[in-house]
Amino acid sequence: MKSIYNATDLPLKEEYDYIIVGGGITGCPLAATLLANYSVLVLERGSAPPSYPQLLLTIDRVQEDDGKMVQEDDGKTHYHRFTLEDGVAIVRGRVLGGSSMINGGFYSRADYQFYNEFGIHWDMDVVEEAYHLQHLMGTKTSSSIFDNEGKRHEAVELLNKGELKNLKVAFASYVERIIFFSKASGVSTSGIVYSDSKERTHEALIRDEGEVMLSAGAIGSPRLLFLNGVGPLPHLSSHKVSVVSENLDVGKFMADNPRNSINIVVPFAFDPSVGYVVGITKLSVATIVEKFSGPLSSSSLRLVSFIDVKVSPTVRFNYFEDPEDLARCVRGMRHSLPRNLFDDASMETFCSSTVTTIWHYHGGCVVEKVVDGDLRVVGTNSLRVVDGSIFNTSSGTNPQATLMMIGRYTGLRMLQERGVAK
Numbered sequence: 186m187k188s189i190y191n192a193t194d195l196p197l198k199e200e201y202d203y204i205i206v207g208g209g210i211t212g213c214p215l216a217a218t219l220l221a222n223y224s225v226l227v228l229e230r231g232s233a234p235p236s237y238p239q240l241l242l243t244i245d246r247v248q249e250d251d252g253k254m255v256q257e258d259d260g261k262t263h264y265h266r267f268t269l270e271d272g273v274a275i276v277r278g279r280v281l282g283g284s285s286m287i288n289g290g291f292y293s294r295a296d297y298q299f300y301n302e303f304g305i306h307w308d309m310d311v312v313e314e315a316y317h318l319q320h321l322m323g324t325k326t327s328s329s330i331f332d333n334e335g336k337r338h339e340a341v342e343l344l345n346k347g348e349l350k351n352l353k354v355a356f357a358s359y360v361e362r363i364i365f366f367s368k369a370s371g372v373s374t375s376g377i378v379y380s381d382s383k384e385r386t387h388e389a390l391i392r393d394e395g396e397v398m399l400s401a402g403a404i405g406s407p408r409l410l411f412l413n414g415v416g417p418l419p420h421l422s423s424h425k426v427s428v429v430s431e432n433l434d435v436g437k438f439m440a441d442n443p444r445n446s447i448n449i450v451v452p453f454a455f456d457p458s459v460g461y462v463v464g465i466t467k468l469s470v471a472t473i474v475e476k477f478s479g480p481l482s483s484s485s486l487r488l489v490s491f492i493d494v495k496v497s498p499t500v501r502f503n504y505f506e507d508p509e510d511l512a513r514c515v516r517g518m519r520h521s522l523p524r525n526l527f528d529d530a531s532m533e534t535f536c537s538s539t540v541t542t543i544w545h546y547h548g549g550c551v552v553e554k555v556v557d558g559d560l561r562v563v564g565t566n567s568l569r570v571v572d573g574s575i576f577n578t579s580s581g582t583n584p585q586a587t588l589m590m591i592g593r594y595t596g597l598r599m600l601q602e603r604g605v606a607k
Contacts, residue, residue, distance in 0.1 A: 191233075197386070202224045203216075203398065204377050206399050208231075209285070209402060210278075210285050210572075211340075212283070215593070216344060218600065222605045224352075227281075227344075227352070227354040229280075229357075231263065232279070233281055234281045264279055269502060275544065284585075285585065303576075308598070361386065362378040362412075368566075374568040376388060376390035397567060399569070399570045401572065406550050415564070430562070432564060434554035439485060440548055443536075443540045482503045486549055511537070547580075556569065
């Protein structure tokens, strides 16, 4: 794609109509939609997409050093691995296309209850336009971003649907600062300062009526707000960060859907029910994965460094902190095991000791707390957050399709606001 550049090859100063921070599952469809009428710069901290994206299966395995969990991340892979304070290893996509380049390819619409609880007054006609999948009543089976020949179709392909003459994508770019200024209507955003791999500083500015959109995910977007003075006063002041807009809820109401697995050896051959690429062996092993949506346990994100933008924040999801979450895990496991095999106390220990992530974490910039119903950051102008950090609950089975929809949906609504779309 001719529109993709190493950040080192872009001008040190340039203007655009829109700037999107994060070229992932939500940022790509958002950009593709806006490209119909406007110039767009997409800033991606990761690399350009590979020719043959591979499925990552072992992202929840980490080594131990003297009994402590350690990070296995050299800064060069397509996935950014780090360990939660809970001791669970998680990953973030670090490549153009985001986690759609490394995930299992599951594609499933959000439950209708999700829209009712979200906090946005949805235009369901626009929602339907942004989806291309319908579920029949009954058991929800997965669709997939893999085609019948096993080829992955990731979010980055959506950029080809837009007017590429209006697009510039800068990979290996790190956002150093959101440029804020004050005016009569409040604090506004005029652009982004970012650095490239040669540590040169670039300034990307937005034109009149333009906007900056954060699509860096549930970890990245609240982190960027913190770094730029949007957040709770005590946390910012303790790190001597100038407060641009105080908001006590930035980085809060985060949650991850806990995952627990049981492996069962079965005496017969069977077909997998989830769309993974699998090897063929003589041993038939079934893995039953329990994941429940809408965990009651929640957590928050805190920054370690307000100086180095590449340092990961600290996150603790507090899996099973709420007793009801633990009880739900026990009930779910009992459906998969013989009756009366273990008592509740043993099952609770099993749930707590085997918990890991299913990579569907969300929150941190929740609607009606950090952003309004149009996803604008409260207390600022020309700054929105468009990604999974705005979720106040899980979208259901898998968030990938919903995240793509929200990118497309927000882009269409923005075009409507400017009078260039119906």
